[in-house]
Amino acid sequence: MKKSEDRTIARRTGGKTGTRSIAKPIRSVAIFGAVGALVAAVALPAYAATKPAEAATTVQQLAAVDAQSLVVASEATAAPLDRGTFTATTPEEIEKKKAEEAAAARAAEAAKAAAATSNFNTAGYALVAPGSGEVRYPLPLGSWNVSRTVGGGHNGADMLAPAGTPIYAAAAGVVRASAESIGGYGVCVMLDSVIGGQRVQTTYGHMIYGSRQVQQGQTVEAGQLIGYVGSTGRSTANHLHFEVWVNGGLVEPMAWLGANAG
Known part of the structure; x- marks a missing residue:
């Protein structure tokens, strides 16, 4: 079915x-x-x-393929720019710095040569300035003549004296500067003193190369030998450029000596 x-x-x-x-x-x-x-x-x-x-x-994996070039680039970026002793940033500043350092180097060499060959004119001069006062004349009495004093942009007295004449500290104090080349002063010593409660700064310029007897920071006595007359810096003849500042103000050096030296 x-x-x-x-x-x-x-x-x-x-x-x-x-x-x-x-x-x-x-x-x-x-x-x-x-x-x-x-x-x-x-x-x-x-x-x-x-x-x-x-x-x-x-x-990172891609970079690993060129890892050496990345390291080099990193080193080049991180490496400081070496300018030797220069801190200047423009070509003009660098050239100025080079000129200053070259001048300082020449002055140092001249100082060495002068120290080795110079016979300073100490005959007949005391090695300590005469007098007993707080202020002394910076050159032996009778050994100098003033050719120029303060005025017309000139800040001191030019005391003409033979090369090698002893230069004395006009007052006791501390040596603020002592160098073979300080601008137009040439070989120069600067002192800071306190006299009668007043701050007195005295400058002694145009010394003979290698003749400085004191160094920066040294304490000196009034009348102490600090150098010898020369004609360094902006100078055309042997003389001492003597400068005096009292409480920050410039004074006429010869008048100040006449009123205070003894």
């Missing part, structure tokens, strides 16, 4: 019932396959974009 019914159904459907039953699973597989391919096509690039960072090439 079952077989008879199947043949009847087959005749009515033209024998296609079995074919349709097989085709449906095949079509489902194809559809699922197409969907899977579509999902793979969409998902794989997104997955690649979200790969862990450690798998990607980093900037």
